[in-house]
Amino acid sequence: MTAGTVQRWASALDGVVVYAQGALCTRLARGGVPADGRVRVTGLPRSLDPGSLRARVTGASGVRVTEARIEVEAEPVGAEAPDALRREVERLRDAYEAVLGRRDRQAGLIEETAALRPVPPARKRDDPHRRTAVDAWLELADFVDERLTGLHARLVELEEELAEAERALSAAADRLARASTDAPASHVATTVSAALTLDGATGTEVEVEVEYGVPGAVWVPAYRLTVRQGDSRGRLVLRASVAQRTGEDWTGVRLALATADLRRRTDLPRLRSLRIGRRQPAPAPSGWREPPAGLSDLFTGYDTAGPRPARAGGPAKAAVGGHAVGAAQPPTPPPPPPMY
Structure with missing residues (x-):
């Protein structure tokens, strides 16, 4: 199926949530589910963030969205x-x-x-004096x-x-x-749409909600306190000035305001584990330590050498690695501890 045969659903802007920086827009589109489940929701602005696209089917219709991505189409237009x-x-x-x-x-x-x-007029030398023409x-x-x-x-x-x-x-x-x-200099018109893949009953008419973020929006609060002279009560009015340059018309659209930052990353906190039960005293530290690694291999060569042959007039000796090793002697007892 070519791109021209994909069903196109026109969308209408339904609601906007303006954050401290940026806005979250919601569009609604309605149509019947095609046989292949591929539809294209048109009317999206070119300033949207492609990574913020979300789509879902409203209502309990048994149809769900399995894929959603942004597609940009370009076609030459007249000048x-x-x-x-x-x-x-x-x-x-x-x-x-x-x-x-x-x-x-x-x-x-x-x-x-x-x-x-x-x-x-200029007066000559011989001309008589003339009166000024006041009239x-x-x-x-x-x-x-x-x-x-x-x-x-x-x-x-x-x-x-x-x-x-x-x-x-x-x-x-x-x-x-x-x-x-x-418009581009080559007179090419670009349109942004959301390519969706729907899974469900074919021919069912459903309503799809498409959500995306745009960066070109901001709002500023303004407070006004009115107090009459001699009155202990007053009236506080909060007003908001919204400015946007997203390429969309927000006239007649449900508008909500948020003080959070749309692009700020938020992670769930890690909670510490709590043990519930009877309190027990902490165990006393033990003086025993694990033997060091490789201690059992320290006397391997000595054990494999075996006893040395006995000689007359002297104790038996054995050669290990080219060196004479005497017979094993009983270990010397350690000295007694000092008395204090």
Whole structure:
């Protein structure tokens, strides 16, 4: 059976337990047991720890999980999504530059209008003295004031339009950056699934619970104590701020918090044995010791040599190893112990 004919069960995130570092996620999948018992539960994130995968069949259905492992599949995909995002970013960049150009031209018009000043004509040496055209000067001032009011109002509109275009361009560029880092450069889509082998009645519809750990999650507690003036009682509220970057959507999922560390190793303690009964005094130490090893082989050569032949006028001697050995003499008694 090829990988394409293995039954695929879609899974849904059911619950998450957030630890001090990391989280433990639980997914549920339902389907009928195939003839070969091989199924593939899809929807798992790529950030999961492969060594933390656990799977079991919920309910008393007589079906059990005999094997569970992580499988990663890759398939080539089209480049329409990144190209579409790239084209959107280019379009928004052109729109931003167009608005920026209009804003700059509007600012230039304001500078030109504000620089308008009345300039009297040059007076020749023989020309008589002329009075200043005050009315013309006032009309010019009114015109500049009215013109600047309209130009500044249009400038405010362009500034708001420019800020909106900048926000849209930043959001599109962020989406493009996330898509570029999330998907491989060769446009290959990868999916993570749990390959399970079920043992039980074929065709039985069962529900499988898949549990795995992810490292990209953390939570921080926050305490708030409310006490009214003159009241001896108060109210303590515990709140938790959860942050995760696991690639999954935790909206509407049962959430639990734990202060333990998910990756910390814990071993069962070794309990000391206890004897229950009547207490007995400790035995007195004995002065006897075991003889040293090899003591019986110390006189083996002497025993195998045998008695030496007797000679006239002297005790019998025997040669052992080229040396003359006399007859065995009775051992000398030890000296008496000293008297104190």
